[in-house]
Amino acid sequence: MQSNKLCVKLLHTLYGHTSDVNSCIFSPKLLVSCSSDKTIRAWNLDTLMENGTISPLKKHTYQVHCVSFSPIEQYNYLASVSTDGTCLIWDCKSGSVIKNIQHESQSPIRVCQFSSDGLLLATAGDDELINLWDIENDKTCSMKPLKTFTGHSATIVTLKFIFNNQYLISGSFYGDIKLWMVNTSYKAALHFEREAHDLGVTCLDTKYNFVEKIETSSVELSKHDKTTKNDGKTILDDELMNQEQQYRTDEYELIASGGNDNNVKLWQATTSSLKYMRTLSRHACAVMCVAYSPIESSHLLASGSGDKTIIIWDYISGQLLTQFEAHERYVTTCSFSFNGKLLASGSNDRLVKLWTIIMDENEKEYQNSNAAYEHTLPIDKWTNETVEQWLNKIGITQHKQLFHGKDLLNKSDRELINLLQLDQNNCQTFLNELNRLRHKYFIEQLRSTTARVNQNTLMNINAYTLPNEFLCPITHELMLEPMCASDGYSYEKHAIEQWILQKKTSPITNLPLKHQSLYPNKILKMLIEKHFMQKNISS
CATH class of the missing domain: 3.30.40.10 (Zinc/RING finger domain, C3HC4 (zinc finger))
Structure with missing residues (x-):
């Protein structure tokens, strides 16, 4: 997982989901993931443990496809969409639902995206429509879309706001990518690529970019503009042409798209067009997710695929920097943290993994003293001393009684809490880590045993x-x-x-x-x- 200037290392594995992980996204303090198990889980970045105050969030009745943070009130609001046809807006402090949005068709919703100012929310799905919602000003119980875009002819699976929320870009299973204008009454696409990916678009990510250009123009000087040299002579008439420099900034959005054709394609979007740049072809299966790094100087783009690998590219040169097997099944989602030092990935193997991105091999690796305890022995082989090491590592240093690892598997949660005499503050931490250990043990047993189960x-x-x-x-x-x-x-x-x-x-x-x-x-x-x-x- 290394190249000359890039090193990727597994930092931590997050357990808890019981079905496919469909989406994961960072806020400054949380990593949130959603799954086909109908739940949303939130993980604290400072401890790398599940936030027991709100997680898991359980209101959807079918699989949850996508989550998106609003930047309002320090990323306190989260949107989620599901096959059940609802988009729920959550308060991340209390874990409560504050809005319930539905398309008029009540069809499954596949994707949601907040604008960068948090005032607008876009949703799309199986009804082939993009609905735009006024989250800030519409206080009614039954919200109506501010605007509905029509034009796709298949399920819409990905969309993003671009150009300071003035435009939207979207992709569908039909294989097309379309560009839309937000702040007008015009509801049709401004531009579209009919066969961006001929077997269907699966994902999109965007990155704002600008280039300063120097334009030189010739300007004729009048006689009054003639200057005098040091020797008293004036500039000759054949030198009456002077060069004037003007600076112009070209703005555009870098678009990365993935598809069922196994390719990542790069595009340059302006306010009226979408220009193809290059194709990145190294995955062996469908590309299921793409994500740009927020670090401007790094030029990193991550892509995850059904071939179980993640590739990190230099999107300027198109060079493959590193490719590594990230999961045991399809890599369905990936996302960079705000500082670009972490990459989260999710998969059909039901796991969320955190990877450290080190741009220089000499750079100090990201570490967390509270990272979860890992041991080479299975839990049922743990001694009293191993259990004590685990408790100390997760921050529980005050406890009354020790026991073997088998007790962690066989005794109930309440029995263990009573034996340890944990206070209320340590109970949730203990239970979160205990559930993680039990889940890991259970999966390992399934891999190695042929025991009968009911x-x-x-x-x-x-x-x-x-x-x-x-x-x-x-x-x-x-x-x-x-x-x-x-x-x-x-x-x-x-x-x-x-x-x-x-x-x-x-x-x-x-x-x-x-x-x-x-x-x-x-x-x-x-x-x-x-x-x-x-x-x-x-x-």
């Missing part, structure tokens, strides 16, 4: 052990009762029944279902059972 435990098996076709497209969990719907896709019985009661449309295509009848997919159920029999796991 049907309820199957629901918690990590997705990387299962073929994708065994997972319900709605819940992203193992299907125990797969049912065929009229759209030709299979879903978990209870999930599709609840969906049909509310939506009447296909969760995959968003088209109306021809009928609401459901039929058991016996072949798929047999394949699932056979899969677990081969692995000595059965229900």
Whole structure:
């Protein structure tokens, strides 16, 4: 994970999500991630532990696709969007929902983005519309969009504000990228690239840039402008031309887009056009996320892919600086911290990882004395001394009794708290770290054991052990009762029944279902059972 001037190292792994991680984003103090497990989790950057005061946020009823911070009140507000058709605005201090926004179609919403001043919010999704909301001035309970942009012909999966919030740029599964003007009554696209990625756009990121140009123009001097040299002679008539220099600033936005064609493409956007610059082609699968570093001098662009790797590029030269395997499954999201020293990534392996970005090998590596305790031994092998080291590392130095690692696995939370006699301040820290340890232990056991588990435990098996076709497209969990719907896709019985009661449309295509009848997919159920029999796991 090194190049001559760039070093990337894993700093910490964040546990907690039980399904695909779809998006992650930084504020100055928090890292927030959202998942197909219907939750949003917040992590404190100073301790690298979950913020137990608000996390997890649980109000969405289906998978959460995207999160976006508002800069108002020091990034206190967070927007999230979901397959359930809602956009929720959260207060990050209390964890409460302060606004609930829906598109008129009530279709799944895939992406949300606050303007840089926090006054506007843009949302888009399966209804192929971009809605613009006046967050600052619309105080009504049932908000109406300030403006709706039409023109895409497929699900919109990514959008960004550009040029000081005067414009929007968006991309869809159709493969097109469109440019929109915000502060006019004009609702159609100003410019579009019909086949920016011919197999579909998956992601976008933007970076403001400007170039100062010096323009030289010839100016003829009048007779009154003639000057006298030191010897008393005037400038000759054939030298009446003088050069005048003028400075002009060219403003543009750098656009990076990723697609199902496995490519990252770079564009230069002006207020009226989108100019193709170059293609970066080193990923072996679809590019699922891109992110520019906020450090101007670094020229770094990160891209994550279905090939499980992250590439960091120099976007000026197009050079690949480093490529590394970041996760055990698709890299679905990546984001730089405000100071550019950290890179967060999320994946279908249900993990969020933090990476340190070191521009010079001699630069001091980012470290945190409160980083979570890692030990080579599994928890069930921990001695009293190992448990004490772990407690000290997470900041719990005052405790009454010690025990073995097996007790951390077998005893209840309440028993452990009573044994340690923890005060209220230490309880949440202890429980957060305990849950992380238990989750890690559980995953490691699933990798190494062929022990039998019952049907309820199957629901918690990590997705990387299962073929994708065994997972319900709605819940992203193992299907125990797969049912065929009229759209030709299979879903978990209870999930599709609840969906049909509310939506009447296909969760995959968003088209109306021809009928609401459901039929058991016996072949798929047999394949699932056979899969677990081969692995000595059965229900």
